[in-house]
Amino acid sequence: MKKHLILSLLLVAMSGTMCLAQTSVIEDFVPSTKNQPGQEYPMVNSQGYARFRIVAPEAQNVVVSLGLGGQSGGTVLSKNAEGVWMGTTAGPMDEGFHYYHVTIDGGVFNDPGTLNYYGSTRWESGIEIPAKDQDFYALKDVPHGNVVQILFPSPSTSTSRKAFVYTPPGYDADQSKRYPVLYLQHGWGEDENAWSNQGHANLIMDNMIADGKIDPFMIVMTYGMTNDIRPGGGGFRNFSIEPFETVLLKELIPYVDANFRTLSDINNRAMAGLSMGGMETRTISLRNPDVFAYYGLLSGGTYSVEDLQGKPQVKLVFMSSGSKERPEGVINAEKALKEAGFNAVSYVSEGTAHEFQTWRRSLYQMAPLLFK
Amino acid sequence: MKKHLILSLLLVAMSGTMCLAQTSVIEDFVPSTKNQPGQEYPMVNSQGYARFRIVAPEAQNVVVSLGLGGQSGGTVLSKNAEGVWMGTTAGPMDEGFHYYHVTIDGGVFNDPGTLNYYGSTRWESGIEIPAKDQDFYALKDVPHGNVVQILFPSPSTSTSRKAFVYTPPGYDADQSKRYPVLYLQHGWGEDENAWSNQGHANLIMDNMIADGKIDPFMIVMTYGMTNDIRPGGGGFRNFSIEPFETVLLKELIPYVDANFRTLSDINNRAMAGLSMGGMETRTISLRNPDVFAYYGLLSGGTYSVEDLQGKPQVKLVFMSSGSKERPEGVINAEKALKEAGFNAVSYVSEGTAHEFQTWRRSLYQMAPLLFK
Numbered sequence: 001m002k003k004h005l006i007l008s009l010l011l012v013a014m015s016g017t018m019c020l021a022q023t024s025v026i027e028d029f030v031p032s033t034k035n036q037p038g039q040e041y042p043m044v045n046s047q048g049y050a051r052f053r054i055v056a057p058e059a060q061n062v063v064v065s066l067g068l069g070g071q072s073g074g075t076v077l078s079k080n081a082e083g084v085w086m087g088t089t090a091g092p093m094d095e096g097f098h099y100y101h102v103t104i105d106g107g108v109f110n111d112p113g114t115l116n117y118y119g120s121t122r123w124e125s126g127i128e129i130p131a132k133d134q135d136f137y138a139l140k141d142v143p144h145g146n147v148v149q150i151l152f153p154s155p156s157t158s159t160s161r162k163a164f165v166y167t168p169p170g171y172d173a174d175q176s177k178r179y180p181v182l183y184l185q186h187g188w189g190e191d192e193n194a195w196s197n198q199g200h201a202n203l204i205m206d207n208m209i210a211d212g213k214i215d216p217f218m219i220v221m222t223y224g225m226t227n228d229i230r231p232g233g234g235g236f237r238n239f240s241i242e243p244f245e246t247v248l249l250k251e252l253i254p255y256v257d258a259n260f261r262t263l264s265d266i267n268n269r270a271m272a273g274l275s276m277g278g279m280e281t282r283t284i285s286l287r288n289p290d291v292f293a294y295y296g297l298l299s300g301g302t303y304s305v306e307d308l309q310g311k312p313q314v315k316l317v318f319m320s321s322g323s324k325e326r327p328e329g330v331i332n333a334e335k336a337l338k339e340a341g342f343n344a345v346s347y348v349s350e351g352t353a354h355e356f357q358t359w360r361r362s363l364y365q366m367a368p369l370l371f372k
Numbered sequence: 373m374k375k376h377l378i379l380s381l382l383l384v385a386m387s388g389t390m391c392l393a394q395t396s397v398i399e400d401f402v403p404s405t406k407n408q409p410g411q412e413y414p415m416v417n418s419q420g421y422a423r424f425r426i427v428a429p430e431a432q433n434v435v436v437s438l439g440l441g442g443q444s445g446g447t448v449l450s451k452n453a454e455g456v457w458m459g460t461t462a463g464p465m466d467e468g469f470h471y472y473h474v475t476i477d478g479g480v481f482n483d484p485g486t487l488n489y490y491g492s493t494r495w496e497s498g499i500e501i502p503a504k505d506q507d508f509y510a511l512k513d514v515p516h517g518n519v520v521q522i523l524f525p526s527p528s529t530s531t532s533r534k535a536f537v538y539t540p541p542g543y544d545a546d547q548s549k550r551y552p553v554l555y556l557q558h559g560w561g562e563d564e565n566a567w568s569n570q571g572h573a574n575l576i577m578d579n580m581i582a583d584g585k586i587d588p589f590m591i592v593m594t595y596g597m598t599n600d601i602r603p604g605g606g607g608f609r610n611f612s613i614e615p616f617e618t619v620l621l622k623e624l625i626p627y628v629d630a631n632f633r634t635l636s637d638i639n640n641r642a643m644a645g646l647s648m649g650g651m652e653t654r655t656i657s658l659r660n661p662d663v664f665a666y667y668g669l670l671s672g673g674t675y676s677v678e679d680l681q682g683k684p685q686v687k688l689v690f691m692s693s694g695s696k697e698r699p700e701g702v703i704n705a706e707k708a709l710k711e712a713g714f715n716a717v718s719y720v721s722e723g724t725a726h727e728f729q730t731w732r733r734s735l736y737q738m739a740p741l742l743f744k
Contacts, residue, residue, distance in 0.1 A: 036494055036495060037493065037563075038493070054479060055478070055479045055480070056476060056477045056478055056479030057477065057478040057479070058432050058433070058477035058478045059431070059432075059476070059477040059478070059479065060430050060431075060432075060477075061430070083478070104428060104431070104476055104477070104479070104481070105428045105429065105430035105431040105432075105476070105477060106427070106428055106429040106430045106431070106455070107426060107427045107428030107429070107431065107476070107484075108427070108484060109476070109481040109482065109484060110481065110482055110484070112479075112480060112481060112482070112494065115495065116488055116495060121409065121410070122408055122484065123408060123487065123488060139523070139531070139532055140532075141525065141532065144522070144523035144524075144532055146520045146521060146522050147520075147521040148518045148519075148520045148521070149518060149519040149520070149521070150516070150518050151511070151516035151578075152516075153513065159511070160511055160512075160513065160516055172631045172632065173631070175547050191409075206523075259544045259545070260544065
């Protein structure tokens with residue numbers, strides 16, 4: 001059965017490659033929406049191709065880390081008569097946001113044309129391949145919430161730590177209203193900027209609230225690799241959940257509850273995270289069953305029936321995956337949890353992998369299920 | 373008289389150079405505080421030297437735009453046996469923050485070791501030369517205000533525009549209190565991020581409030597080159613004040629007054645700006661005499677007696693300059709305005725030029741004079 005599936009997938013992939021070979025590149029390239037102000041390159045076209053332009057007249061070789069599919073390979077640029085390096089991906093890339101960098105004569109740099117986004121433990125170049133469903137995270141003429149940067153005291157780490165708090169439109173107008181809170185974590189190598197910068201979590205919320213798809217709630221985003229595993233830190237193998245668990249439960253949540261108009265009971269508190277942030281969500285939610293009633297793992301693993309046995313306070317388990325990851329995991333987990341009587345929901349993002357388009361869509365799918 | 377001054381300055385400069393030639397570089401380099409997480413280079417030492425390290429084994433030449441004084445020249449890096457380019461500035465740089473970039477084989481890139489800051493119409497590398505007075509903008513264990521990102525409707529530009537609003541500590545705790553507001557502009561080629569990212573305006577405020585040096589007030593920061601003069605826009609010569617004036621007076625101020633607990637009369641509203649933001653402040657304050665009672669030009673020109681004639685509502689004119697700019701301008705303007713009966717204050721930042729250390733200090737000097 002599994003062999004047949006793999007064979008089928010291979011055939012699909014091969015026919016895809018054949019199609020590509022026959023497809024000509026449509027010359028409707030426009031600047032990526034993640035470019036720096038006024039920068040023309042990199043450009044993207046309606047098929048999902050990306051075209052790069054790097055000025056380095058005396059360089060020997062210039063390679064962009066993005067290639068076909070947006071995942072691997074890379075695009076080797078060629079120098080034209082004016083000393084400018086240019087190149088187009090060999091095929092369309094997945095819809096949505098991709099991190100990348102440029103290797104110039106053996107050194108790793110960012111594309112001067114783009115804004116930078118923190119991923120893979122460094123600020124990298126970003127590009128946006130227009131998606132058919134991009135409307136749900138677009139900046140529209142609707143009432144907008146705020147993204148509030150707070151610096152909260154953290155005795156356990158002997159500093160003031162940064163977090164971002166999304167407050168929905170109307171938060172300041174009605175001083176009597178209180179809101180549920182979703183604690184939302186980034187993935188490995190990212191930081192507290194990820195969900196609003198590359199995820200557009202605030203715009204997703206603004207749009208859903210304007211459309212009446214959800215009741216307003218707050219989102220809190222902070223750095224989750226507290227015992228620093230970035231370069232110069234201990235590395236991934238040294239990660240431990242306790243330092244972050246302490247910051248989150250003993251410092252951040254009390255600060256948010258004291259300084260914002262939250263509803264602070266378990267039934268109005270959710271935790272979710274993408275990738276490693278999902279792993280953190282799973283670990284922390286299971287170790288602290290009285291804090292959150294809604295759990296979300298976005299490309300971040302699954303809960304088993306054993307995990308949740310004897311925990312009737314769990315109101316929702318949301319698990320998602322890109323179709324290019326291994327979506328069977330979340331589908332099977334949903335089935336097992338449902339059979340055991342839990343409110344489990346799985347979601348598979350079509351045509352995307354372990355990347356932000358999967359997680360934007362996951363937030364969009366998960367938000368209406370929270371705090372019900 | 374002026375000739376003697378120039379001659380004296382030249383002699384001082386020459387003796388400075390001679391001193392430098394005799395000074396050896398002290399090997400107490402530490403990572404710049406503006407580095408990316410975990411990045412060792414660039415480094416700075418206690419004398420103000422900076423040391424750079426760029427990996428690009430096959431490159432032909434690598435030059436850092438920063439050199440002696442931090443203003444011009446540049447530092448040519450040399451490739452060592454491991455294929456790593458390294459170099460140290462020829463002398464100490466001015467205290468404080470500097471933008472820079474790296475030219476690799478004729479192309480302009482950012483140093484992968486540093487965070488990026490928007491200046492000169494692009495996101496550039498940043499480095500921090502430790503200053504003797506750095507305590508006033510340090511992150512300390514004091515109550516912290518928030519930096520609130522708002523998206524406000526702008527019919528005049530057919531979009532939602534971004535601004536940052538600093539709310540002081542305690543803003544959320546006491547829902548009955550209202551605050552004066554300083555509208556604070558960046559310089560040419562910068563944007564609404566400048567004052568909090570490289571200026572640390574929020575930390576300056578937090579520290580002054582904690583020390584009891586000022587009564588809490590709010591700061592609002594938005595992009596001031598509204599009819600876009602960045603690359604792809606019309607260029608500097610096409611700048612016009614009206615589009616920004618409309619956004620500020622008709623859209624941003626009403627939005628802030630409606631959505632934050634402001635004191636919205638003229639005596640509780642100030643406008644200030646650095647460099648081109650000072651020019652904007654001067655123009656807008658004179659064209660709209662009923663909106664702001666406190667004016668600040670930070671390395672951004674001066675007001676004349678004629679400018680303010682017949683405007684008794686002006687409560688303060690603050691004008692500042694780095695000592696390495698032409699500080700006579702603000703000193704002379706203060707004298708003339710004082711003689712005409714205006715409350716004018718000039719401030720000269722010792723040992724700094726047209727750069728952010730001048731402006732951090734200017735904010736620190738100006739803040740206690742506002743809303744009195």
